Amino acid sequence: xxxxxxxxxxxxxxxxxxxxxxxxxxxxxxxxxxxxxxxxxxxxxxxxxxxxxxxxxxxxxxxxxxxxxxxxxxxxxxxxxxxxxxxxxxxxxxxxxxxxxxxxxxxxxxxxxxxxxxxxxxxxxxxxxxxxxxxxxxxxxxxxxxxxxxxxxxxxxxxxxxxxxxxxxxxxxxxxxxxxxxxxxxxxxxxxxxxxxxxxxxxxxxxxxxxxxxxxxxxxxxxxxxxxxxxxxxxxxxxxxxxxxxxxxxxxxxx
Amino acid sequence: xxxxxxxxxxxxxxxxxxxxxxxxxxxxxxxxxxxxxxxxxxxxxxxxxxxxxxxxxxxxxxxxxxxxxxxxxxxxxxxxxxxxxxxxxxxxxxxxxxxxxxxxxxxxxxxxxxxxxxxxxxxxxxxxxxxxxxxxxxxxxxxxxxxxxxxxxxxxxxxxxxxxxxxxxxxxxxxxxxxxxxxxxxxxxxxxxxxxxxxxxxxxxxxxxxxxxxxxxxxxxxxxxxxxxxxxxxxxxxxxxxxxxxxxxxxxxxxxxxxxxxxxxxxxxxxxxxxxxxxxxxxxxxxxxxxxxxxxxxxxxxxxxxxxxxxxxxxxxxxxxxxxxxxxxxxxxxxxxxxxxxxxxxxxxxxxxxxxxxxxxxx
Numbered sequence: 292x293x294x295x296x297x298x299x300x301x302x303x304x305x306x307x308x309x310x311x312x313x314x315x316x317x318x319x320x321x322x323x324x325x326x327x328x329x330x331x332x333x334x335x336x337x338x339x340x341x342x343x344x345x346x347x348x349x350x351x352x353x354x355x356x357x358x359x360x361x362x363x364x365x366x367x368x369x370x371x372x373x374x375x376x377x378x379x380x381x382x383x384x385x386x387x388x389x390x391x392x393x394x395x396x397x398x399x400x401x402x403x404x405x406x407x408x409x410x411x412x413x414x415x416x417x418x419x420x421x422x423x424x425x426x427x428x429x430x431x432x433x434x435x436x437x438x439x440x441x442x443x444x445x446x447x448x449x450x451x452x453x454x455x456x457x458x459x460x461x462x463x464x465x466x467x468x469x470x471x472x473x474x475x476x477x478x479x480x481x482x483x484x485x486x487x488x489x490x491x492x493x494x495x496x497x498x499x500x501x502x503x504x505x506x507x508x509x510x511x512x513x514x515x516x517x518x519x520x521x522x523x524x525x526x527x528x529x530x531x532x533x534x535x536x537x538x539x540x541x542x543x544x545x546x
Numbered sequence: 547x548x549x550x551x552x553x554x555x556x557x558x559x560x561x562x563x564x565x566x567x568x569x570x571x572x573x574x575x576x577x578x579x580x581x582x583x584x585x586x587x588x589x590x591x592x593x594x595x596x597x598x599x600x601x602x603x604x605x606x607x608x609x610x611x612x613x614x615x616x617x618x619x620x621x622x623x624x625x626x627x628x629x630x631x632x633x634x635x636x637x638x639x640x641x642x643x644x645x646x647x648x649x650x651x652x653x654x655x656x657x658x659x660x661x662x663x664x665x666x667x668x669x670x671x672x673x674x675x676x677x678x679x680x681x682x683x684x685x686x687x688x689x690x691x692x693x694x695x696x697x698x699x700x701x702x703x704x705x706x707x708x709x710x711x712x713x714x715x716x717x718x719x720x721x722x723x724x725x726x727x728x729x730x731x732x733x734x735x736x737x738x739x740x741x742x743x744x745x746x747x748x749x750x751x752x753x754x755x756x757x758x759x760x761x762x763x764x765x766x767x768x769x770x771x772x773x774x775x776x777x778x779x780x781x782x783x784x785x786x787x788x789x790x791x792x793x794x795x796x797x798x799x800x801x802x803x804x805x806x807x808x809x810x811x812x813x814x815x816x817x818x819x820x821x822x823x824x825x826x827x828x829x830x831x832x833x834x835x836x837x838x839x840x841x842x843x844x845x846x847x848x849x850x851x852x853x854x855x856x857x858x859x860x861x862x863x864x865x866x867x868x869x870x871x872x873x874x875x876x877x878x879x880x881x882x883x884x885x886x887x888x889x890x891x892x893x894x895x896x897x898x899x900x901x902x903x904x905x906x907x908x909x
Contacts, residue, residue, distance in 0.1 A: 340821045355868055418790070422597060422598050425787075426673060427673060427674070427787070427796045427797040428673070429796075430798075435775075435789075447868040448868055449868060459867075459871040461868055519871070521777040521871075523777050
């Protein structure tokens, strides 16, 4: 009888713990919506190849492709404890592929600061490690000779050069390769993006905005006439892209 | 107590009934379905398995031994054409990488099309599932339906093609073995052909052997790979992939600077989107030794002409892909040595064992 009583008490206690835990520390689904704009003007599919934007350097340009990758979205609470959504999300902004990202990892109720890594940091930027990224249609690999690993972003389009000629630009972000060839030396040019405070009290949808104009603006006013292509083999250009990227992202609607 | 026992007996009886009825359903289904074809797993090369996402095999058309055998027979049989003279293999010849050495393949009426026959290999790894140069077909099964009724290709009707098959002494039984029914229709024909095409896997070129550590590349091939990967020289990898993508294509659509004015709108004719006028699918670089002529319209007879195009021959048009970054200079201006080395590397992607594979020859 004592054993039965003990079993009963244990069972009640276990169920009680579960209930209390769920009440005190519930877990919520996060959905991240990635949107793109040019200084506040939303960029949608019909804008690609047609809408002419003027960058900070005064160059008129169109966008034909905007694919980018973010990784390790991180929630940091006021005690400094972090919850990391391990993994990456690669998206095609023009076609809306993966622009809504719903990771399986849930987040507990609380107040956090939100951050993520643009691209892969060196720990995750492992050559040939991700079959999806090796596969079509992403074209995401960086050849060994250029330092290996993966692209962070492919922003491509046309601009009117200083003779008025429509000229391609390929604003590709990767890990900088300082030395190329059989034994390349690289420098981690991925960067952490801090989006500020979010409060989680329910399943939450979080908008992460990219202002494309900022890639060409701050701190380096980008001159497409000088830097339009072959940027993957230009370590200084990668450092500039990395610097400009830090003001590109901001927190949008949280609901 | 009596009530409790009755309840237990009733409960057990219900369980037995449920279990029995489940078993009966299964038995009935098996009787309904009768014979099951033999599952056949796709022989996925190790370099594919390690590097890229798994192949696309539709749930409603799994690979089977009988389905593949039937598909192979259909592929090589002119019975599908309007006058019984032209098989799929008539324009997709094994020795030519399952493409056609002629610029345009004539159909049964002698009329030529306007695009070069596409080579067929590694198509199970076309994740976007858009087939043809303009991507107008959304699956291999759908693709297989079209040449039969195209008036400038096999110029038949599906009712006629199905009647011809149904009237033979062997096809009804082969369809029964593959799909459990002797009643032939176009869907089953396309499923069988698609199963066969999914088996056409090429993964044993010299470069594949190099990746597997079996051979060394020549100096020219090694330098050619560097030209291919070098942004300041070939920069071919942004469309055709790098050694981590053994498909050697992005299966996407590009305007690669062939014409100022389009007489074929390509992808744009399918989507109606002017931004896609003059775009065509990136072909794989595998088996180029056997798949001349090149480009969607077969305009280049040799690989040298193709390399010259990207080096000096690019022309501007409104939809040109920005990856044709050197269009202002006509191309990437390769040296003669780099051109020769690039060609050597490209030819190292050709797979003689694929075109000679006995499993893929006419039965």
